[in-house]
Amino acid sequence: MIIQKKSDIIPSEITPREVFENRRKFLQQAGFGLLAGAAAGLLANPSYAALGKSTSLHRVSNSLIKLPPFSKSQYGGGEKLTPYEDVTTYNNYYEFGTSKDEPAIHSKLFKPVPWTVSIEGQVKKNKTISIEDILKLAPLEERIYRMRCIEGWSMVIPWIGFPLAQLIKWAEPNANAKYVEFTSLADAHQMPGVNLPVLDWPYVEGLRMDEAMNPLTIMAVGLYGEALPNQNGAPMRLVVPWKYGIKGAKAIVKIRFTEEMPITTWMKAIPSEYGFYSNVNPQVPHPRWTQTSEKRIGAGLFAGRIKTLMFNGYTEQVGHMYAGMDLRKNF
Amino acid sequence: MRAWTCEKTFKNIMLGNLSKVPGKKLIAQIKVALFLLCLVPSLRLLWLAINDDLSANPIEFIERSTGFWTLFILLATLSLSPIRLLTGRTWQLQYRRMLGLFMFFYACLHVTTYLWLDYGFNWTDIINDVIKHNYVLVGTAAFLLTLPLAITSNNLMIRLLRERWKKLHYLVYIIAILGVIHFLWLVKKDLREPVFYGLILALLLATRIYYHFSNTKSNKKTPWKCK
Incomplete structure (x- = not known):
């Protein structure tokens, strides 16, 4: 008897021959379509249209994911947004x-769909959730946050996302859960x-x-009104605006609740320079970079530096969580 | 195999017909070409600045670029002597001063960008940055050491200082080592680039050391004179 192994490829995924043979043309057309659409979309939105550079020749939206509608929120505003082009071409994503x-x-060529996130550790029961279901968990909102990189530069980014607290509620952690650990995808093929x-x-x-449950902490699924570009952490990334950018794990595939403090990648890499908290703090010096001031990306060649604020300017919302802690020790 | 046979083989491979010394005119032409070539990186930066095309972080871009060309030209300058040691050719040494001064030119652009564009001449912040961050401290030291070399690079100073001039200009080795360390300590985790330049520098210095010791042993004054 011959047992035939079923093909892993479902028929609907097989590219029709004519499309395959014309793939270059197809890609070109798809590219131009995207560009035109994106340019139109940006121009139609007056708040983004002012950012001149953003309409130039760069791949704009992540066409693979459709974002549900989102609402504006009270966060941010008043500050000049970092141009779209800078947000999507200047990334730390090793x-x-x-x-x-x-x-x-x-x-x-990175594929942010299909995507599932597994929930593990100190939870009622281990489970997985697809990105489509995550997008239905909570209404999406736009949050304009400052992002301060430990290397001494910063941006102002209009994220789209939802409070991480909503996802944690769905995950049902038990009483032993003291920390949340986020793991990013590490797929050598992609x-x-x-x-x-x-x-x-x-x-x-x-x-x-408590940091994870703080209303400022969000899971971002988009920026500048559209799905998150691959280079910014598609399909879902963490945004913790009062901490250095390294805390923002991208392309998250696993969320684990733990009793012990997780060892983060950068803590493991250089323990003397990177601590667990990594709060933006101009009073705690870093062995490599100046932390008292920062360069704002997109401000131009002659803009100079601006003062770095305690907790990146979010002390009012997060300061209470660190009352009584020695932040020089717990850096 | 003894050193001199190594040398001979190497010469035969490397030289061929090129061992002929180029004429005065050609030497001058090469000098002009080198001069223009060395200007290209700075003109490129100017062009990119005019077109607002210096990436999202233009200041860092200029710092990185000028830093890179400082190190690159320094390594090029330091490779002229090993070429002499390995091949016996000497005419390329005539470009050493020009290359050295171009290294100084890019170092000046680098430091100016840092002081002016990056820190807006805010001396409190600058001093803090220099004292507290090792890579800045090392870079500052390297730059300060280039000053006496640039000042004494003219013929008058060479004549005035004589033997001391030669000793003073040994500083270039220290500068190169500090330059590589500056790059190495600046990088967060991906050390490939600075290690690569470090290896090139090590190779250039090792060639000198090798010839220095093989000379003292065999009591030869200059290896390129022996046929």
Whole structure:
């Protein structure tokens, strides 16, 4: 008897011959379609249209994911947004390469769907959830946050997302859950940087439970009114605006609740420079970079530096969580 | 195999017909070409700045670019002597001063960008940055050491200082080592690039050391004179 192995490819996924043979043309057309659509979309939205650079020739939306409608929120506003082009071409995302321009180049073929996130550790029961279901968990809103990188630069980004607290509620952690650990995808086939032993892959980040539940902490699924571009962490990434950018784990595939403080990737890499908390703090010096001031991306060649604020300017919302803690020790 | 046979083989491979010394005119032409070539990185930066095309972080871009070309030209300058040691050719040494001064030119652009564009001449912040961050401290030291070399790079100073001039200009080795360390300590985790330049520098220095010791042993004054 011959047992035939069923093909892994479902018939609907097989590319028709004519499309395959014309793939270059197809890609070109798809590219132009995207560009035109994106340019039109940006121009139609007056709040983004002012950012001149953003309409230039860059792949704009993540066509693979459809975002449900989102509402504006009270967060942010007043501050000048970092141009779209800068937000999507200046990224620290070592899975796609260690220089800032590499993620935008090497993530072009990355597939953020299908995507599932597994929930593990100190929970009622382990489960998984698809990105489509995550998008239905809570209404999406736009949050304009400052993002301060530990390297001394910052941006102002209009994220689209929902409070992480909503996802945690759905995950049903038990009473032992004191910390949340986030694991990013490390797929060497899609992410060339993972082949380099620069960091101990996969990328791991973590938050204390109260930090994770803080209303400022969000899971971002989009920016500038559209689905998250691959280089910014598609399909879902963490945004913790009072902490340095390294805390924002991208392309999250696993969320684990733990009793012990998780060891993050950067803590493991250089313990003397990176601590678990990584709160933006101008009073705690870093052995490599100035933390008292920062360069705002997109401000131009002669803009100079601006003062870095305690907790990146979010003291009112988050300061109480660190009352009585020695932040020099707990950096 | 003894050193001199190594040398001979190497010469035969490397030289061929090129061992002929180029004429005065050609040497001058090469000098002009080198001069223009060395200007290209700075003109490129100017062009990119005019077109607002210096990436999302233009200041860092200029700092990185000028830093890279400082190190690159420094390594090029330091490779002229090993070429002499390995091949016996000497005419390329005539470009050493020009290359050295171009290294100084890019170092000046680098430091100016840092002081002016990056820190807006805010001396409190600058001093804090220099004292507290090792890579900045090392970079500052390297730059300060280039000053006496640039000042004494003219013929008058060479004549005035004589033997001391030579000793003073040994500083270039220290500068190169500090430059590589500056790059190495600046990088967060991906050390490939600085390690690569470090290896090139090590190779250039090792060649000198090798010839230095093989000379003292065999009591030869200059290896390139022996046929």
